[in-house]
Amino acid sequence: MTSRLATEVAxxxxxxxxxxxxxxxxxxxxxxxxxxxxxxxxxxARSSLVLEAGTGVGKTFAYLIPALLSGKQIIISTGSKNLQEQLFYKDLPALTQMLGLKPRLALLKGRSNYLCQLRLDKQMREASHTEARLLDDLLKVNQWAGTSKDGDIGGLTSVAENSPALPLLVSTKESCIGKRCxxxxxCFTRKARARAMDARVIVVNHHLFFADSLLKDTGFAELLPDPDVVIFDEAHLLPDICVNYFGQQCSSRVLDSLLQQVLALYRSELGDTGQxxxxxxxxxxxLADWHNALYARDANDWxxxxxxxALAAxxxxxxxELQALAKLLTAHLGRSEELDDIAVKLAEFNAKLAQFFHCDNPQAAxxxxLGNRFVVLRISPIEIARECAELFNPDTSWVFTSATLQVDRSLAHFAKQMGIDKARQAILDSPFDYPRQALFCVPRQLGSVSNQQQALKQLVEVCLQAIDAAQGRTFILFTSHRMLEQVALALRSRTQYPLLVQGQAGKQSLLTKFRQLGNAVLLGTASFWEGVDVRGRLLSCVIIDKLPFVSPDDTLYxxxxDSVARHGGDPFTEISLPQAIISxxxxxxxxxxxxxxxxxxILCDNRIVNRPYGQAFLNSLPPMARTRDLDKALTFLRRIP
Known part of the structure; x- marks a missing residue:
């Protein structure tokens, strides 16, 4: 029986x-x-739905319109800031006007997107010791803060987005002292949360949703409301995000900052306590000795x-040493609010560090x-299904959608990962005419990708021919930074078309330049495999170096x-293959x-046609015309106007 809402939406x-x-x-x-x-x-029906909607289905309107017409309180969670802002500033205003609705809308971002007035005040009070260029940016931010209604750094145009001033001024969990502030x-962050509590439609991102849902964010008593409906767009990102939020992590950057704060406090207020x-x-x-030892060993499995x-010692x-310092801070509680705050945070950090060092959970990785100066320690659960099932309460409708969820025409892998096996599942294919619009080529002459020198030489030759045929207008996507760098080096002296290489500038800056040039070649790794939308003749060719299997050395993998093997399963078919297909x-x-x-x-990896598992990849891809003849692919490219 069709619901009243479905009839109205139709x-x-x-x-x-x-x-x-x-x-x-x-x-x-x-x-x-x-x-x-x-x-x-x-x-x-207050039920759950897992739905893959192929490119061109128009999934944004397909979930926004039912959400708006339902009149219920809705959280829409996205995987990227770009989509989050598109929904809030473009799609939702257009649809509410079109439908004659006036619900309260709220856009809520993570802490680091909001200016912290306390941190700004602290920097301004210490301005006499600030370097001139940094001071100039601080003054511009201070002026903007007096007129900004929401404190969203995204609306700050007078200061460059990579200004060294911004990390000193944005809200952080570590610097927040809550009601004592x-x-x-x-507070801009608190007011943003208050607006969300009153809104009927709240747009967030996945990281913020899980941080708040799992009470990992501190400083405020009220987090996101308990909504009637949660819609996850770009839901394919959720399994990896959940691994982070259901696990534990700590960064030595945080520890270094706490220790520096203690020293600063000694110099400014507590000089009588030399200890x-x-x-x-x-x-x-x-900490420095420990860092040096970790970097010398260059390994990632604790x-x-x-x-x-020697490293264990x-x-x-x-x-x-950290516990001795924590004990000392406890002895001086009450002398300074800042010291009291540091004492709490150091105790929390020490507990996380001890948990990591004990390494006693067989169900975790x-x-x-290793970063440039600091390290991040992660405890990652092997499975997240049980935790997800507990989080996704039955009183809420849960909708999971993306263009890439199915593996070999089944959504079971995603549903099992997320603990939502009982959710209704549906696959809606793209309405595009792929057999006419696209040609998929796996060149016949390719050798094994395991021979890196041979693979590099062949990839460069294929790229040069395709770039010339497409007159630039090409993305080359890599599974490793090393291969990207080698191919970029080889292409620079052999092609007349502009090369844009990941790392030269930010992602959005490179994409803007790609669109402006009209004949460019962009080389990128993981971040360029998704969330990139270049339409029309600006992009005629995509080249992928090889099938994106996870590294067997990855700690979590x-x-x-090991867990799958212990239970008699096959790690390749249960883990590696599904992940590679979705990627x-x-x-x-x-x-x-x-x-x-x-x-x-063009895929420069013949395993997709030579190995039995290749068929699972082919079944999962759009129904493009296929060829092994590179010349046919080049002819197709030359005929694109």
Whole structure:
């Protein structure tokens, strides 16, 4: 039986409905109408829905319209800031006007997007010691803060987005002191949360949603409201995000900052307590020794590193010094509010560090990420299904959608990962004419990708031919930074077309330049495989170096693989293959973004046709025309106007 909401939504999508009256060139699409109906029924029945909507289905309107017409309190969570802002500033205003609705809307971002008035005040009070260029930016931010209504750094145009002033001024969990803050009443972050509590439609991102849902964010009693409906767009990102939020992590950057704060406090307020300086400096020295030892070993699996007795001794020695400092701070509680705050945060950090060093949870992976100066320690759960199932309460409607969720025409892998096996599942294919619009080529002459020198030489030759045929207008997507750098070096002296290489500038800056040039070649790794939308003749060719299998040395993969093997399963088919298929689909999705687009996809990895598992990849990709003949692909490219 069709719900009242589904009937009302169907009228909006009809040939004579609101969309047809207000959107130029609109015509009903069966897949979009079907998605809107499925979302409507999930909302009406308070049930869960997992739905893959191929590129071109129009999924944004297909979930926004049922959400708005339901009249319920809705959280829409996205994977990227760009989509979050598009929904809030463009799509939602257009639809509410079109539908004659006036719900309260709220855009809520993570802490680091908001100015912290306390940190700004502190920097301004210390301005006499500030370097001239930094001071200039601080003054501009201070002037902007007096006129800004929301404190969203995204609205700050007078200061460059990479200004060294901004990290000193934005809100952070570590610097927040909650109700004890002199600026609590006017706090931009607190007011943003208050607006969200009163709104009917709240737009957030996945990181913020899980941080708040799991109470990982501190400083305020009120977090996100308990909504009637949660819609996750770009839901394919959720499994990796959940691993972070259901696990634990701590950064030595935070520890270094706390120790520096103790030293600064000794110099400014507590100079009569020399032990503060002595203990802090001892901790900093131990931290430096520990850092040096980690970088010298250059490994990321803590379980393996624990076998190194010298490193284990350094680790426990560092914790001993930190606990001695924590005990000293406790003895001086009440002398300074800042010291009291540091004492609490150091105790929390020490507890996390001890948990990591003990490494005693067989259902978790213990990994280390080595940065430029600091390290991040992560405890990652092998499975997240149980935690997710507890989080997704049955009183709320949960909708999960993305263009890339299915593996070999099934959504079971995603549903199982997320603990939502009982959710309704649906796959709606793209309405694009892929057999006519796109050609998929795996060149016949390719050798094995395991022979890196041969693979590099062949990849460069394929790239040169394709770039010339496409007159630039090419993305080259890589599975490793090393291969990207080698190919970029080889192409620089051999092609006349402009090369834009990841790392030269920020992602959005490179994409803007790619569009402006009109004949450029962009080389990128993981971040360019998704969330990139270049339409029309600006992008005619996408080249992918090889199938994106996870590295067997990845700490989390190794822990998961061991667990699967212990239970008699096959780690390759249960973990590696599904992850690689979804990643490949993301890369492939960069090519055809519009019903008028035409282009060629070239995959320089013949395993997709030579190995039995290749068919699972092919079944999961859009139904492009296929060829092994590179010359046919080049001819196709030359004929694209």
């Amino acid at each position: 009228r909006v999508f009809a040939a004579d409905g609101a969309l047809a009256r207000h959107v130029t060139g609109f015509s009903p699409r069966d897949s979009q109408t079907a998605m809107a109906a499925a979302v409507s029924e999930a909302i009406a 002199d600026f609590y009443d006017e 503060l300086a002595q203990f802090s400096q001892r901790c900093l020295a131990r 379980r393996q590193l624990l076998g190194d007795k 350094l680790s426990w020695g560092l914790l001993d 213990y990994g280390i990420e 190794r822990a998961r693989a 490949l689909k993301q890369g492939v999705g960069r090519l055809i973004r519009d019903e008028k687009d035409r282009g060629v996809l």
